Amino acid sequence: MAPPPPALLLLLLIAVTVPLSDPAPVFPDEALPTKSGYLPIPPANASLFFAFYEATQPLTAPASTPLLLWLQGGPGCSSLLGNFFELGPYFVTPDAETLSPNPFAWNRRFGLLFIDSPLGTGFSAAPSPADIPTNQSVIAAHILAALQSFLALDPSFRARPFFLAGESYAGKYVPATGAHILDVNPTLPEARRVNLRGVAIGNGLTHPVAQVATHADSAYFTGLINARQKRELEELQAEAVALTRAERWREASDARGRVLSRLQNMTGLATLYDAAKQRPYQTEPVAAFLNRAEAKAALGALGDVAWEECSDAVGAAMHADVMRSVRPEAESLLRRTRVLLYQGVRDLMDGVVSTEAWLGGVGWHGLPAFLDADRAVWRTRGDGELAGYVQRSGALSHAVVYGAGHLVPADNGRAAQEMIEDWVLQAGPFGRRGGDGLRSAA
Incomplete structure (x- = not known):
């Protein structure tokens, strides 16, 4: 048989010697958290998983750039759902194979911290079923312990303004933890105090x-x-x-x-979380993605822990807590720090009417002035689209978000981003005089 022509031989050599390009990494470098892993909680001889993303476009000096902790609801739902489906810098794509940038990420103006809490949630494996908390006091103590571990990671963290936020069942975690922090702060050395400046609760279950x-x-x-x-x-x-x-x-x-x-x-609704949806929130790709070995390794999560969106074990442990109230803790916060309550207008689970039902009875000296305050139309900057409605007085702000259900950042990302940034930084409709974006609804 005649040898192959020189040109064909050259092509064969190239095919053999040129390596195939590596597949795209599960986590491109730009999508990796600034820090992630586990935060010790000494009271329980255990640890809670966290992922932290530093601010990408802060408006303030690094030493004064706010930090915000996001807690998911459930009880027993992982904050990584908020991270990769609602408000983090990257979302899991529908095919569960890759990540795509979120243009409305909450870490644009401030550092964003996600913690899987309580024990038994997400990547925060409980040492045993008996270690899963059953009440808000234990959960608050664990979150504060984890937060102390986080603040110790970088000396600059301690002095930065700190905000607590969460949605749904975190309508209990946030008031309980916020009040606990403010109660404990005076008993701690100044170098161990948490610089809590406010709390935000989205579509929360607070006074059931x-x-x-x-x-x-x-x-x-x-x-x-x-x-x-x-x-x-x-x-x-x-x-x-x-x-x-x-x-x-x-x-x-x-x-x-x-x-x-x-x-x-x-x-006959697809979900009570959003009366306008024909299908429930499509969160399944997040679980498929986070259970890949490469994703766990990139995040610093334990490889043998199966990530679940919501833990049945935690739900069972917290069953007797569901109808207990944290309204006293919310009242305590109103007397000591700023509070934002926000709801998506389409939520039938923990929506606007649900929030106003308990808000009207809070024991807070500023309530009469708040109830008498204008409810103003709120529009997004630039395009002027209807974002919702804002009512505020003193320490309390209440935002109703248009075009959104239970998971506000997932449904109306632009409005949610503007809301949280303006509220934290006291700008726009949450500025000292209201600012851009508000029109009287009277």
């Missing part, structure tokens, strides 16, 4: 006995149920309220579950 009584009204006055269904739902709500007042906590939690289940059945 008042909130569970609002579902029938919310659904009826939006046309989702009729008068007969409203009466049926009110009977179920009354049962949940009575059990809560009797402090029969597990039974009360079950009764609330029946209210929500019946409401779901009556309305």
Whole structure:
């Protein structure tokens, strides 16, 4: 047989000697957290997983650039859902293979910290089922211990303004932890104090006995149920309220579950978290991505821990906590720091009516002035699109976010980013005189 022509031989050599390009890394360098891994919590002889992203475009000097801690709800849902689906710098793509930049990331103006809490949540494996907390006091102590471990990682962190934020069941974690921090601070050396400047709660479950009584009204006055269904739902709500007042906590939690289940059945909605959606939030790719060995290694997570969006074990451990209130802690915060409450207008689970039901009864000297304050139309900067409505007085700001359900940053990223940045930095509609973006709704 004749030898191959020289040109063909050259092509064959090139094919053999030129290496194939490496596949794209799971985590490109620009998507890696600034710091991540585990924060010791000495009271429990355990640790909580964290991921921290430094501010990318801060408006303040590094020493005064705010830090914000995000806590997810559940109970037992991982803050990495917030990271990779709602407000972090990169989102998991629908194919669960790659990451894409989030143009409305919350770490643009300040450092953003995610912690998987309580123990047993996300990558924060509990040493044993008995170590999973069952109440807000233990959770708050664990978060403060983890926060102390985080602040010790960099000497500059301690003096930076610190803010607590979270959504849904974090409507309990945030007030409980914030009040605990402010209670403990005076007992600590100055070098160990946390510079807490405010808390933000999105679509929060905070005072359940008042909130569970609002579902029938919310659904009826939006046309989702009729008068007969409203009466049926009110009977179920009354049962949940009575059990809560009797402090029969597990039974009360079950009764609330029946209210929500019946409401779901009556309305036929894909999810109570957003009345406008035809499908529930599509969060499954986050789990597929985070359970890849490469993703765990990049984040510094334990390789043998299976990441779950929400832990059934934590949910079971916290079952008796569901109907307990943290309104006293919220009242304590209003007397000592700034508070932002925000809700997506389409949420039927823990939405606007639900929040206003408990807010109207808080024991705070500034409440009459707040209730009498204007509720102003709020528009995004630049394009002037309707972002929602803002009402504020003294330490309290309340924002209703248009075009959003339970997961506000996932539904209306632009409005959510402007809201949190302006509130933290006291600018725009949250500035001392209101500022750009507000129009009177009177």
